[in-house]
Each structure stands twice: as C-alpha cells, then as structure tokens.
Amino acid sequence: MNNADLIVAILKAAGIERGFGVPSGNVLPLMEAMRVGGIDFVLTAHEGSAGFAADVTARMTGRPGLCIATLGPGATNLATGVGCAWLDRSPLIAITCTLNQAQLGRRMQMWIDHQTLFRPITKASFMLRPDNIADTVAQALGIAMSEPQGPVHLDLPEDVALAPAHPRQDLHATPPPEGDGISAPSPEAIGKAMDVLRGARHPIAVIGASAMRMRSPETLRRFVERHRIPFATTTMAKGLIDETHPLSLGCIERARRQLQRSFIQEQADLIVGLGYDTVEVEYEAWAGRTPLLHVDNERADVDPSVNLIHEAIGNVDSTVAALTALDAQENAWSETAIADHRERFQAALRPESGTFAPHHAIDAVRRVLPSDGVLAFDVGAHTHQIASQWTVHAPRTFLITNGWSSMGFGLPAAIAAKLARPDLRVVCIVGDGCFQMTCGELTVAAREKLPIPFVVLDDRWLSLIKVKQERRSFEHYGTELFRTDYPSPPAHYFGVPAVAALTPARLEAELTKALGAAGPTVIEAYVDPSHYSETVYD
Numbered sequence: 001m002n003n004a005d006l007i008v009a010i011l012k013a014a015g016i017e018r019g020f021g022v023p024s025g026n027v028l029p030l031m032e033a034m035r036v037g038g039i040d041f042v043l044t045a046h047e048g049s050a051g052f053a054a055d056v057t058a059r060m061t062g063r064p065g066l067c068i069a070t071l072g073p074g075a076t077n078l079a080t081g082v083g084c085a086w087l088d089r090s091p092l093i094a095i096t097c098t099l100n101q102a103q104l105g106r107r108m109q110m111w112i113d114h115q116t117l118f119r120p121i122t123k124a125s126f127m128l129r130p131d132n133i134a135d136t137v138a139q140a141l142g143i144a145m146s147e148p149q150g151p152v153h154l155d156l157p158e159d160v161a162l163a164p165a166h167p168r169q170d171l172h173a174t175p176p177p178e179g180d181g182i183s184a185p186s187p188e189a190i191g192k193a194m195d196v197l198r199g200a201r202h203p204i205a206v207i208g209a210s211a212m213r214m215r216s217p218e219t220l221r222r223f224v225e226r227h228r229i230p231f232a233t234t235t236m237a238k239g240l241i242d243e244t245h246p247l248s249l250g251c252i253e254r255a256r257r258q259l260q261r262s263f264i265q266e267q268a269d270l271i272v273g274l275g276y277d278t279v280e281v282e283y284e285a286w287a288g289r290t291p292l293l294h295v296d297n298e299r300a301d302v303d304p305s306v307n308l309i310h311e312a313i314g315n316v317d318s319t320v321a322a323l324t325a326l327d328a329q330e331n332a333w334s335e336t337a338i339a340d341h342r343e344r345f346q347a348a349l350r351p352e353s354g355t356f357a358p359h360h361a362i363d364a365v366r367r368v369l370p371s372d373g374v375l376a377f378d379v380g381a382h383t384h385q386i387a388s389q390w391t392v393h394a395p396r397t398f399l400i401t402n403g404w405s406s407m408g409f410g411l412p413a414a415i416a417a418k419l420a421r422p423d424l425r426v427v428c429i430v431g432d433g434c435f436q437m438t439c440g441e442l443t444v445a446a447r448e449k450l451p452i453p454f455v456v457l458d459d460r461w462l463s464l465i466k467v468k469q470e471r472r473s474f475e476h477y478g479t480e481l482f483r484t485d486y487p488s489p490p491a492h493y494f495g496v497p498a499v500a501a502l503t504p505a506r507l508e509a510e511l512t513k514a515l516g517a518a519g520p521t522v523i524e525a526y527v528d529p530s531h532y533s534e535t536v537y538d
C-alpha cells in the first residue's frame with residue numbers, strides 16, 4: 001500500500017464515493033489509487049467545475065465532497081470551485097497533486113505556493129508528508145465537517161503519493177467525522193429569546209443558509225406552525241419548509257424584492273433570523289428598523305443601523321427545538337393577509353408579455369419537474385427570477401450558490417446532483433452567458449449517460465449586468481452576447497443533442513422527452529428578457 005492508497009482508503013471510510021477533477025502526470029498515482037480503491041474519478045472539463053461538483057456532492061450526501069487538480073494552473077482553476085464551498089459552507093477536500101518534495105519552492109514549470117493560494121478560501125491547507133498522512137487526512141475531514149463546514153486543502157507531492165505507507169499509520173487511527181461540535185446556547189440566551197418571542201404581535205421568521213445544515217430541518221416547520229409565524233427564506237434556504245405552506249411568504253431579496261421589503265418593514269414587529277447567514281444578503285438591506293432576534297451558530301455581522309435586540313448563538317437545531325417547546329404564542333396575523341401578500345408577490349413576478357418571457361419558461365419547467373425533482377441553476381438575472389418565482393417543496397432540491405455567487409455553478413451542480421441521487425429527476429437552467437462559460441461540462445453528462453435536460457435561457461445578454469447598467473443610468477456596453485439573431489441551435493454540442501423551444505408548450509414537451517432520454521439534452525429557450533428591467537433589482 002502506498003500513501004495514495006492510504007489516502008483513498010481513509011476518504012472512502014469517511015463515505016466519499018467519487019471525486020471530480022482534471023489530471024496531469026502528477027495526479028496519476030492518486031487516480032490509480034482511486035481506481036483500485038473504489039472511489040470514482042469523474043473527469044470534468046474545467047477544475048472550477050470539479051470544485052462546484054464536489055460542493056454539491058456534499059450538499060446532497062451529507063458527506064465531504066472531493067476534488068482534485070494538478071499544480072499551478074490546475075490549482076488556480078480549482079480555486080473558483082473551492083471558494084464556493086468556502087463562502088457557501090460546504091465540506092470538501094481539495095487535493096492538489098504537486099511536484100516531488102525536493103522540487104517544491106524552486107523556479108519550476110507550473111509551480112506556485114499552494115498554501116498561500118488556498119489559505120484565504122479554505123478552513124485549513126496542509127502539506128502531506130510521508131510520516132503524517134493518516135493523521136492529516138483524518139484531521140482534514142474533521143475540520144471540513146465541523147461547523148461552520150467548509151473546504152480543506154491537501155497538497156500531495158508526487159513522491160509522497162508513491163512512497164510506501166508508513167507501517168504505523170493505519171485506518172483505525174481515523175474515526176469518521178461525527179457531530180458538528182457546537183453546543184446549544186445558554187439557558188439564559190434561550191430564555192431571553194423566548195421572552196422576545198412572547199412580546200411580538202406580528203413576528204416573521206426568515207430562514208437562512210445555515211439552516212440548510214440542520215440535522216432536523218423539519219423542526220423549522222414545527223416551530224412556525226406551533227406559533228403560527230409567517231416565514232420567508234433567503235435564496236439558498238428555499239425548500240427547508242415546503243413553500244406551498246399557508247404561512248409561506250416566499251423568498252426575500254430577489255426579483256420584486258421591494259414588495260418583500262415593504263411587507264416586512266411595514267407589517268412585522270419582530271424578525272426572527274433562523275440560521276441566517278449574512279453572506280447571502282446583509283440584514284441592513286431589508287430589515288429596516290424592525291427588531292431582530294438572530295438565531296444561528298455564529299453571531300450576526302450587522303451594520304449599526306440594524307435593530308438587533310438579541311442573539312441566541314449555538315446549535316441551531318437545539319435553539320429552534322427549544323423555541324418550539326414554548327407554549328404556543330398568540331399573535332395578530334390573519335391567514336388572509338399572508339395569502340394576499342403571497343398572491344400579490346407572485347403576480348408581480350409575471351408581468352403581461354406578448355413574447356416568450358423568462359417567467360413563462362421557468363413556470364414551464366416547474367410544471368414538468370415533479371415536486372421531489374432537483375433544480376440546479378446558475379447566476380444571473382434568471383437566478384433572481386427563479387428564486388422568487390419557483391416553488392420549492394423539499395430540502396436539497398434547489399441548488400444554487402448565493403454566497404460565492406459564481407457563474408458556472410449550474411452545469412456541474414446538476415451533474416453532481418444526478419450522480420449522487422440517480423433516483424431523482426434533475427433539471428438545469430442556465431443563462432446563455434453561464435452556458436458559454438461552462439458548456440464543456442456537457443461532455444461529463446454525456447460520458448456518464450445522465451438524462452439531464454439543460455435549459456439555456458437564451459436571451460442574448462448578460463441580462464443581470466444589463467439591468468444594473470440601466471439602474472445606474474449607464475449605457476448598455478459590453479453586456480450583449482450576440483448582435484444577430486440566429487434561428488436555431490446547432491444539432492448538437494459535443495454530441496449532446498440540442499433543440500429549440502420558442503413557446504412554453506414546446507419547452508414542456510421537449511423537457512418531458514429529455515427527462516426520459518438516455519443522456520443529456522440541451523434545450524435552448526429563446527426568451528425575451530425585457531421584463532427583467534421591471535422585476536429584477538427593483
């Protein structure tokens with residue numbers, strides 16, 4: 001057994017089933033160990049996608065993701081995906097396979113200092129040495145899985161990978177990571193949170209991205225039902241409670257955000273941030289002067305303008321459970337007021353349009369995808385529209401990055417989700433700008449024979465940036481993707497069939513066909529982005 005075999009055995013014992021990456025000669029010993037040791041190596045077109053795919057694998061499985069790259073440019077490419085796991089708090093192990101130990105630090109082809117590169121975007125970065133493999137890999141897994149979860153980088157020199165494993169290092173030294181290591185808030189902090197809740201007549205709960213990592217997200221539903229508290233979510237937290245729930249207000253800080261802001265600021269007398277991570281959107285953007293009770297495993301990062309009256313910091317599961325155990329609290333909400341607001345919000349997202357609009361396309365996809373189906377999507381004006389418009393029914397069925405918020409997330413996210421959960425239907429929606437950035441990843445879906453429909457919202461613009469130009473009275477400049485119309489997509493991209501959809505009905509028909517196909521399909525929906533100027537960044 002060499003050290004690469006030992007690393008693979010430890011990762012496998014931690015529940016890792018596959019890793020994503022792009023090889024070089026230096027990576028081959030690790031890849032061979034993966035082949036023999038039973039962790040699949042999934043070749044991606046770009047290392048950034050390998051990072052995104054590893055992040056999403058962790059979200060879908062609850063176990064760390066794995067991504068692999070060569071040194072230098074492989075590492076810098078990988079960093080784009082690792083950064084996603086850093087700001088979105090996903091546990092993963094990123095391995096860069098580098099030169100032999102004696103060559104490190106010299107002026108040599110491709111070499112840069114990986115520890116310096118990865119330090120700002122990981123929880124830790126370690127150099128693997130022949131005598132520290134088992135302990136370091138076990139430590140890396142423990143760090144990645146402990147709260148707040150995140151990526152850990154391992155640098156693996158080629159001679160270390162190939163050296164025989166040290167006889168004193170064995171797998172039994174590496175317990176699989178368990179527990180999030182965060183204790184409940186103090187009884188005083190919980191008691192004060194209860195007092196705050198008791199005093200509210202119009203409380204609103206706003207669920208955020210930390211809550212995605214709760215052991216029992218169903219406690220959230222019990223909490224809002226117990227006290228009859230209307231709830232909204234951030235983009236990433238959608239689906240932790242089924243959004244068809246009568247207490248659901250929808251998503252904040254996305255399309256038609258002003259309607260959500262004014263409802264909260266005018267109607268609520270208390271905001272309860274539940275697992276709220278300000279990385280998605282800072283409280284001061286939408287909370288006004290409404291009193292805020294912050295429940296999370298970390299203190300809130302707030303501007304002094306925020307009326308933060310109490311923080312219950314500690315394990316979110318136990319805090320929410322404790323608040324749920326409190327006697328049911330009366331409040332002054334009427335169900336009609338909540339339902340009316342929800343309807344007004346949803347109607348405003350769908351302005352009249354004589355053309356095929358993004359909101360038509362998004363509704364068409366929702367109609368076809370079953371309620372337990374997974375939507376992976378990308379970053380742009382379409383993200384804002386989808387986040388506000390799409391109804392999510394279950395956790396882990398709505399995959400987006402909103403902390404890192406990087407273009408290029410959608411395709412690898414859909415691929416990783418389908419590989420992790422082949423039993424679920426998976427659809428990907430991407431903007432045309434994002435598609436241009438990452439369309440090479442279609443080959444991964446084709447190679448793995450994944451029946452994923454990739455719906456490209458072909459609007460000829462970097463629409464989000466175009467809308468921002470309009471809001472700031474700048475000219476449209478450098479944001480148009482195509483000047484001329486083109487009548488139909490090519491027959492295929494890298495062998496993946498491509499079809500056009502010019503109407504919602506055609507999109508639904510093509511989607512239904514694509515979900516039953518033997519491999520991926522690209523569906524190019526030619527949409528008119530005009531309504532974004534009204535609905536996005538309002």
Ligand SMILES: Cc1ncc(C[n+]2csc(CCOP(=O)(O)OP(=O)(O)O)c2C)c(N)n1
Pocket residue numbers: 378379380381382383405406407408430431432433434435457459461462463464465
């Ligand atoms: C890696 C990266 N580069 C740039 C941006 C800034 N950005 C955000 S959205 C966007 C436009 C995306 O265009 P498209 O995919 O066509 O989506 P649309 O806005 O048209 O819906 C850009 C350039 C980003 N978030 N990530």
Ligand SMILES: [Mg+2]
Pocket residue numbers: 380431432433457458459460461462463
């Ligand atoms: Mg676009």
